[in-house]
Amino acid sequence: MTAVVVSELAALSRRRAIAAADAEALRRSDAVKTAVLHAVSHDLRSPLTAIRAASGGLESSALELDDEDRAALLETIRLETARLERLIANLLDLSRLEAGAARPSPELWSVDELVSRALDTLGADTDRVRVRFVGETPPVRVDAAQLERALANVLENALGLSSPADPVEVTVSASAGEVLVRTDDRGPGLPEEDLERIFEPFEQGPGSRRGTGLGLAIARGFAEANGCRLWAEPRPGSGASFVLALPAAPARTRVEA
Known part of the structure; x- marks a missing residue:
């Protein structure tokens, strides 16, 4: 009888440990999803706004731009595009790592x-x-x-x-x-x-x-x-x-x- 009770208690302890691990994994997953939404809503918007403003300046007929002004606006577009590329690459890498899909080829x-x-x-x-x-x-x-x-x-x-x-x-x-x-x-x-x-x-x-x-x-x-x-x-x-x-x-x- 004692052995049965001990076995059931051990099984219950294991189930609780698994449930706690699952709850922690779910919490981390929810935290990552929330942070990704923040990145998409804020961090993607910032470089897009800069690119839109710079490209608008280049297209505007109301602005008289010299070569230096145009070069500065083009550099803004280049830098903000690179920033977007890094952010998107990081989001994709994080997704692969969280899913366990980042298998190396050594x-x-x-x-x-x-x-x-x-x-x-x-x-x-x-x-x-x-x-x-x-x-x-x-x-x-x-x-x-x-x-x-x-x-x-x-x-x-x-x-x-x-x-x-x-x-x-x-x-x-x-x-x-x-x-x-x-x-x-x-x-x-x-x-x-x-x-x-x-x-x-x-x-x-x-x-x-x-x-x-x-x-x-x-x-x-x-x-x-x-x-x-x-x-x-x-x-x-x-x-x-x-x-x-x-x-x-x-x-x-x-x-x-």
Whole structure:
């Protein structure tokens, strides 16, 4: 009799744990849907308004525009279009990650190639990033497109937290079977309680001047999908550090590189 009671209590405990997990998953799903609606209603509208105003200025016969004015309006359209593209790409990436559909296609890559690919996506901001390699680093086996996106999002976050006059510093090194890519910004820093919260979708750190709070959530999602780790650390003095740890490829597979 006692064994039956214990078994029923254990089964009840398991059912409650499953129900609690399902409720938490539903809560997170609802929170993401609410945030996506906010992004669509606000963050999409802002660049669209700027594009509409700039294109209207170019079309208006009532305005006398010189070449410099036209170039400025065209640059506004270009920048706001790029902003829209990033937002839409982030929303699609978040949707894939939430659905568990972001399956990586790993191949052998050197980390300097991945860093270079990520830098290429930054446009003019590339000049604000200083990269330093410490010693030799082994190759890694990852999905290059996903890790490029993860690195680019971390860099975008650092650039948004730092003033235009301050560089973002990236240090690449090998440590205990991993390759570490450390990104240091010159922003206001992160309090201890925000070191994990910052990776939640639509969360932004203090002082952020760009983005919707999707970049770091997507970066961690792609990192973990590839067996990597991404975390934040407070930085002595000012700013914060974001560390991406990529497992080194097994030695027997490196002949493919």
